[in-house]
Amino acid sequence: MSADAAELRAYIERHVEPHAGRWDREQHIPAAALRGFADTGWLGAIAPTAAGGRGLGAREFGRVNALLGAACSSLRSLLTVHSMVIHAVTRFGSPAQRERWLPRLASGAILAGFALSEPEVGSDAAAIQTAAVADGDGYSLTGGKRWITFGEVADLLLVFARTDAGPTAFLVETSLPGVRRLPIRDMLGVRASMLAAVHLEDCRVPADARLGKPGLGVTFVAQSALDWGRLSVAFGAVGIARRCLAVSGAYAEQRRQFGQRLCDHQLIRRMLTDMLVETRAAGLLCERAADLKDRGDPRSLAEVSAAKYYATRAASRAATDAVQILGANGCSPDYPVERLLRDARIMEIIEGSNEMHQLSLAEHALHPDPTEP
Numbered sequence: 001m002s003a004d005a006a007e008l009r010a011y012i013e014r015h016v017e018p019h020a021g022r023w024d025r026e027q028h029i030p031a032a033a034l035r036g037f038a039d040t041g042w043l044g045a046i047a048p049t050a051a052g053g054r055g056l057g058a059r060e061f062g063r064v065n066a067l068l069g070a071a072c073s074s075l076r077s078l079l080t081v082h083s084m085v086i087h088a089v090t091r092f093g094s095p096a097q098r099e100r101w102l103p104r105l106a107s108g109a110i111l112a113g114f115a116l117s118e119p120e121v122g123s124d125a126a127a128i129q130t131a132a133v134a135d136g137d138g139y140s141l142t143g144g145k146r147w148i149t150f151g152e153v154a155d156l157l158l159v160f161a162r163t164d165a166g167p168t169a170f171l172v173e174t175s176l177p178g179v180r181r182l183p184i185r186d187m188l189g190v191r192a193s194m195l196a197a198v199h200l201e202d203c204r205v206p207a208d209a210r211l212g213k214p215g216l217g218v219t220f221v222a223q224s225a226l227d228w229g230r231l232s233v234a235f236g237a238v239g240i241a242r243r244c245l246a247v248s249g250a251y252a253e254q255r256r257q258f259g260q261r262l263c264d265h266q267l268i269r270r271m272l273t274d275m276l277v278e279t280r281a282a283g284l285l286c287e288r289a290a291d292l293k294d295r296g297d298p299r300s301l302a303e304v305s306a307a308k309y310y311a312t313r314a315a316s317r318a319a320t321d322a323v324q325i326l327g328a329n330g331c332s333p334d335y336p337v338e339r340l341l342r343d344a345r346i347m348e349i350i351e352g353s354n355e356m357h358q359l360s361l362a363e364h365a366l367h368p369d370p371t372e373p
Contacts, residue, residue: 004054008064011040012071020072023192024339027185029074034153037075038108045079046228047086047106051098058293058300061228062235062286069239073343074192076239078111080232080351081149084225085112085158088169092212092221101156101171113154114229115145115172115198116222125160125167125218130200132161132168139163139210141170141178141203151196152183158211159200160222166215169222170205178203189342227304229351231293234286234308237315237347240340241279244315244322247337248272251326262325271321279318282311302364309357312347319344 015036023029037043045061047053056064061083068076086105089097104110121127130143141161151157159172174181184195212221249272252263262268289307292300319341323330330337348354 005063005067008040008042009067012067016068016075017071020074020192021333021336021339023072023074025191025333027191028194029078029192031153033075034078034111035108037078038111041107043079043082043108043111044086044106046083046090047102048090051102051106053086053102053106058228058231058290059287062231062290065232065235066239066242066283066286069236070243071239072192073190073236073240073346074194076232076236077149077190077193080229080236081114082108082112083232084114084229085156087228088158088211088221088225089171091224092169094208096208097171097211105156110155111150111153112156112158113148113151114225115148115151115157115159116218117145117147119144119146119197125222128160128162128167128218130159130161132163132170134163135204138204138206139170141172141200141205143200145198145200147184148196148198149190149193151181151198152194157198158221158225159198160217163214165213167217167219167222168214169211169217170209171211172200172203172205172209174198176203176205187346189339189344189346191342226351227293227301230304230308231286231290233347233351234282234289234304234311237308237311237344238279238283238286240315240344240347241275241282241311241318244318244337244340245272245275245279247335248275248322248325251329251335268325271325275318275321278314282307282314285310299369302361305352305357305361308351309354309361312344312354315344315347316341 044053045056045064049055065076089101105112116125118128132139132141155174157172157174159170160167161170178201180199181196184197252268253261255262285307289300289303292303322337323341326335326337329335
């Protein structure tokens with residue numbers, strides 16, 4: 001383990017893990033905790049070093065997400081969406097946009113959110129209804145976004161709206177007139193991610209708020225950012241599965257039933273075995289996808305999709321078995337596995353539902369790459 005990774009693990013064990021359950025129950029991460037995490041510099045994980053970021057590649061970024069995912073999926077979700085915006089600005093931003101936004105994003109001086117989903121638009125991102133109308137030397141945005149992770153507190157949103165040329169990306173400061181945010185509460189899982197519905201009413205932004213070319217907001221900006229988001233979720237799901245395995249194994253060793261330790265019962269051993277093997281397999285899929293992404297291999301898109309699909313399913317199975325092993329205790333907030341189960345189910349939906357990944361991955365099954373080993 002590198003010194004930086006050991007430092008992050010120590011930070012998580014001290015400042016995140018002990019509070020994750022309370023944050024989940026309160027559906028809120030205190031501003032001081034968000035500030036403390038930003039001060040570690042990890043919010044700028046993939047930001048260029050020239051902008052004050054850590055300049056991590058996909059593999060190291062993924063491992064950071066696995067560490068965070070094992071402790072608190074809500075805080076890991078902030079790293080996900082914040083990094084997606086950092087990537088979008090780095091890749092598609094003008095020199096002026098990169099100079100203006102990247103140092104502040106890298107340091108965590110501002111928090112960013114990814115505003116793509118709408119009340120009537122989920123997986124079909126190209127069908128967005130939010131409109132951006134040319135208005136003098138800028139644009140006027142009107143519409144509604146929903147399920148925006150950390151939208152309640154984000155300072156900057158990457159908003160996707162329809163122009164005459166098609167879906168287009170915009171960097172929108174939430175302090176602008178015409179931006180209104182409503183918190184969304186009582187979700188199944190990832191409850192401390194401070195989801196919000198964002199309403200835009202004649203919100204005027206300057207022309208230099210547009211990120212990338214008109215009409216390419218979804219096919220280029222969003223899809224490129226979502227690839228990083230899926231990698232983050234995949235590794236985060238591995239973290240969930242690892243935590244489930246650790247808690248289940250420790251519990252099964254110390255709990256006794258019918259005169260035996262739980263871990264001496266064959267059915268419990270089967271569950272622990274499945275949990276172990278699937279968690280390791282998910283981790284290897286994630287590592288392969290990240291390695292390909294770091295090399296710029298075009299196969300990485302499919303491999304990230306496969307890793308997200310398998311790892312999130314593995315996390316859900318691990319969490320389900322963990323609750324079963326702990327029994328009534330597993331249903332109690334006194335143990336983390338009930339939260340891990342709820343969070344794992346969310347992982348199967350966000351950054352492209354697993355059903356959408358099935359549709360795209362099936363094409364690779366039907367038309368395999370002959371160069372694949």
